[in-house]
Amino acid sequence: MPGKEKDRPRTGGWRLGRLGRTDVLVSPSLVLMGIVLVFAAAPWFEDSSDHPHLLAAVFAVGLYASVFVHELAHVFTARWYGMEVPTVTLHLLGGETAIEGESRTAAQELVTAGSGPVASALIGLAGLVASGTSSGSAGDVLWAFGWVNVIVAAFNALPGLPLDGGRVFRALVWQVTGDQAKGVRWAAWLGRLTAVAVMAFVLLRDDAFSREHLVDIALALLIAFFLWTGAGAALRFGRRTAQVQGLSVAGLVDRTETSGLDLPPDLPSLPLDLAGAPLLRAMAARPADTYVVVDPAGDVVGLLHARHVDDAYRRNS
Ligand SMILES: [Zn+2]
Structure with missing residues (x-):
């Protein structure tokens, strides 16, 4: 069946x-x-x-x-x-x-x-x-x-x-x-x-x-x-x-220089290579407007904005 x-x-x-x-x-x-x-x-x-x-x-x-x-x-x-x-x-x-x-x-x-x-x-x-x-x-x-x-x-x-x-x-x-x-x-x-x-x-x-x-x-x-x-x-x-x-951190990351920004200390982080359903699950587990993106070496490479993920999801549909 x-x-x-x-x-x-x-x-x-x-x-x-x-x-x-x-x-x-x-x-x-x-x-x-x-x-x-x-x-x-x-x-x-x-x-x-x-x-x-x-x-x-x-x-x-x-x-x-x-x-x-x-x-x-x-x-x-x-x-x-x-x-x-x-x-x-x-x-x-x-x-x-x-x-x-x-x-x-x-x-x-x-x-x-x-x-x-x-x-x-x-x-x-x-x-x-x-x-x-x-x-x-x-x-x-x-x-x-x-x-x-x-x-x-x-x-x-x-x-x-x-x-x-x-x-x-x-x-x-x-x-x-x-x-x-x-x-x-x-x-x-x-x-x-x-x-x-x-x-x-x-x-x-x-x-x-x-x-x-x-x-x-x-x-x-x-x-x-x-x-x-x-x-x-x-x-x-x-x-x-x-x-x-079609959603990926690498595709949506905002690579602004983060060192000069006044970011809250408790922003959740996401790995750069995360994509698809695991990405949505990770975001659902720690809901936030902005995430810090880290590369495999652990260095901060930029930010991911939740609204960009939303927009991309709607664009794909
Ligand atoms: Zn069957």
Whole structure:
């Protein structure tokens, strides 16, 4: 499932527990979707069992458990690279793993994003293999469970943001062109194209508007909306990241002679080589109108005015 960018609003949810420093949340929308799933899947089990709704409930619980494993794959690979993972949220359309801090390399992005669909595909194949060795209703549930996981893997591997495949595609464009922002733009627009394709897929069928297809249209609308808004959020996040990355102490330092100035003795200092998000964090940690800039040798080279940083941030936008 897609990774949530840091600036997207946190979806509220019930806290299920904690995994190390990661909160595991469940959105109330998941319960709603669970009920829909039970009624949608029950007909699959009508031939093999007198209790199709019970089997459908087992299937739904198993599906959400496998979605959780998909998210865990993102969590553990991100942590492996030292990124913070504040929350995992299970919701209506699956799950989201919030990862703080951008991947430092395209390869890191590739592995953290790709691990989820790979986990779903492996779970799906295991389900299909197990269904072959089971009979009766257990075999049917495993068969459905296996197939849906394969579909989850395939859908998430589509190359548009905010899907995992979009993050992989963003990493590849970044790797090939050396331009991280271009990767975000291309993958986000592919995400919007995917949203349009999902709608076209259900609307351009024969008898698309017949009664039995209304549920498909509703589901496709939901997915398309999720993709379109997610791609928009990724574009905004990409722009903001580029704005922040364009800021540097070296580029904004005011190299006036400071020895003759009557500076307050307690001005906070900033190193000359500080830039991007670490610069903003350092300024937020010690808010001031003016900072003393020091070079690696510890010599004062000038001043940094907070309003110049503000102006540059706005100019970049
Ligand atoms: Zn994922």
